[in-house]
Amino acid sequence: MYRILLIGLLLSSFSFEACLQSNGAQNDTPELVVDQASFVDEKGDTIHTIQKSEDEWKQELDAQSYQVLREKGTERAFTGKFNKFKQAGVYTCNACGLSLFSSDAKFNSGTGWPSFFQPIDTTHILEITDSSHGMKRVEIVCHRCGGHLGHVFEDGPKPTGMRYCMNSVSLDFEPADGTTED
Numbered sequence: 001m002y003r004i005l006l007i008g009l010l011l012s013s014f015s016f017e018a019c020l021q022s023n024g025a026q027n028d029t030p031e032l033v034v035d036q037a038s039f040v041d042e043k044g045d046t047i048h049t050i051q052k053s054e055d056e057w058k059q060e061l062d063a064q065s066y067q068v069l070r071e072k073g074t075e076r077a078f079t080g081k082f083n084k085f086k087q088a089g090v091y092t093c094n095a096c097g098l099s100l101f102s103s104d105a106k107f108n109s110g111t112g113w114p115s116f117f118q119p120i121d122t123t124h125i126l127e128i129t130d131s132s133h134g135m136k137r138v139e140i141v142c143h144r145c146g147g148h149l150g151h152v153f154e155d156g157p158k159p160t161g162m163r164y165c166m167n168s169v170s171l172d173f174e175p176a177d178g179t180t181e182d
């Protein structure tokens with residue numbers, strides 16, 4: 001009896017520890033990153049933010065997009081559809097459609113992820129300090145829906161010196177000759 005109790009205690013302390021760890025990670029990257037109802041972008045357009053439950057996102061997004069956009073995952077390098085993609089147009093958020101990057105700002109970083117030296121509008125993205133995985137990084141999320149897009153590093157090319165390292169599954173693409181916008 002005593003032994004069973006002891007094992008039970010051991011097991012529960014293990015799971016308690018696991019919970020603590022995952023809570024710690026969540027504190028670094030708060031779930032609700034977009035907390036205002038709208039914002040005005042550089043063009044002067046009012047962008048209404050989007051708040052959906054995780055269940056709603058799960059229904060709308062395919063499994064890989066959900067894992068990256070909502071659970072801050074990372075696609076494997078060199079596997080994304082936009083890594084070597086070179087068409088002219090605008091990259092949008094794969095969750096909400098907000099315009100994020102112009103193909104004019106795309107460059108070949110050699111990292112295996114689509115990389116840009118600047119966003120299409122600095123208000124369309126949010127920067128969040130990310131301390132996960134023992135690294136200090138700056139996470140980039142969509143300002144409209146809070147979806148995780150990737151990270152930004154200060155080793156990019158001219159003119160900005162920035163490298164926005166994005167996940168292809170977080171992005172969608174609108175060709176320059178397309179008729180839809182935003």
Ligand SMILES: [Zn+2]
Nearest residue numbers: 093096142145
């Ligand atoms: Zn979005």
